[in-house]
Amino acid sequence: MTTTLTDKEFEQFQSLIYQQVGIKLDSPKRNLLVSRLSKRLRDLKLASFQAYYDCVSRKGGEEELTRLLDLISTNKTDFYREPVHFDFLRDQVLPEVRGTKTLRVWSSASSSGEEPYTIAMTLCDALSDISRWDIKILASDISTRVLAKAASGLYEEERVSQLPKDLVRRHFLCGKGPQAGKYKVRPDVAKLVAFRRINLMDPTFPIRSALDVIFCRNVMIYFDRPTQAKLVEKFFRYLRQGGYLFIGHSESLQWIEHQFTYLRPTIYQKPF
Ligand SMILES: C[S@@+](CC[C@H](N)C(=O)[O-])C[C@H]1O[C@@H](n2cnc3c(N)ncnc32)[C@H](O)[C@@H]1O
Structure with missing residues (x-):
């Protein structure tokens, strides 16, 4: 049996989701919402979307x-x-911080970990003296499900099958026995990355030292312009002078007010 999502219920979910994560679900996303929530309604034995909405929006409903x-x-x-961003990190950013051997990077919508681990692999490959460096890669996302996956560092073969074989050998342990077909990020790469849940909508972020680079790729596209502008303004505060902001290939800061210097498509710098 399929449950119907009324216009009123859709609007309620739209505004709740916008308020919580800044994502504006437009009408074409209505079917997606129905298909993704229907199973959850069944699991919880709820008869309507209204009942589910009441469950997530009430006090104590944070987990749901x-x-x-x-x-x-x-x-x-x-x-x-x-x-292009990993090349820029290696060729432009690393020479700049070589003197202090200190690097702080934030992968701010890290999903299941491929982005922050790629940053770590790039650094391991570029720095022969990495053990003498002080490197911290903070990786965060709103989704606890993807964060758990990311923190496990464990990936199916199809996630790594497009990568050069020698790179896979260098940075992954190949599973044996019951783990056959699985690839685990090697400890020397994984130890550079720390995961935590951060909502980009929060007014402040739990970050104390000034950042050299922020990756915010392929998430701003889901936010409206006022939300993008607020986020970019917060990023500006958390970067050091001369620090960089990388955004996704289909994103741009062109339509919002900001204080960054445009360097090239998807790469921006906080002025000195
Ligand atoms: C399409 S993935 C992008 C992953 C990676 N940055 C890349 O470009 O490959 C977008 C991620 O943004 C996360 N996200 C969406 N809204 C968010 C928010 N308000 N705060 C933090 N993360 C958010 C999603 O959970 C998702 O994992």
């Missing part, structure tokens, strides 16, 4: 709200996705 956000988030990602 997290579940809802998990269900509606789009987590598509890949190792070495949009490689």
Whole structure:
């Protein structure tokens, strides 16, 4: 039996999701909401979307709200996705911080971990003296489901099958026995990355030292312009002078007011 989502219920979910994560679900996403929530309604033995809405929006409903956000988030990602940023990190950023051997990077919508681990692999490959460096990669996302996957560092073969074989050998342990077909990020790479749940809508972030680079790729596209502008303004505060903001290939800061210097498509710098 399928449950119907009324216009009123859709609007309620739209405004709750917008308020919580800044994502504006437009009408074409209505079917997606229905398909993703229907199973959850059945599991909880709820008769209507209204009942589910009441459950996530009431006091004490935070856990189910997290579940809802998990269900509606789009987590598509890949190792070495949009490689221009990893090349820039290696060729431009590393020489700048070589003197202090200290690097702070934030992968701010890290999904299942491919992006922050790619950052770590890039650094391991580029720095022969990495053991003498102080490197911290903070990786965060709103979704606890993808964060748990990311923290496990364990990936199916198809996630790494497009990568060069020698790179896979260098940075992954190949599963044996019951783990055959699985690939685990090697400890020397994994130890550079720390995962935590951060909502980009929060007014402040739990970050104390000034950042060299922020990756915020392929998430701003889901936010409206005022939300993007607020987020970019917060990023500006958390970067050091001369620090960089990387955004996704289909995103741009062109339509919002900001204080960054445009360097090239998807790469912005906080002025000195
Ligand atoms: C399409 S993935 C992008 C992953 C990666 N940055 C990349 O480009 O490959 C977008 C991620 O943003 C996360 N996200 C959506 N809204 C968020 C918010 N308000 N705060 C933090 N993360 C959010 C989603 O959970 C999802 O994992």
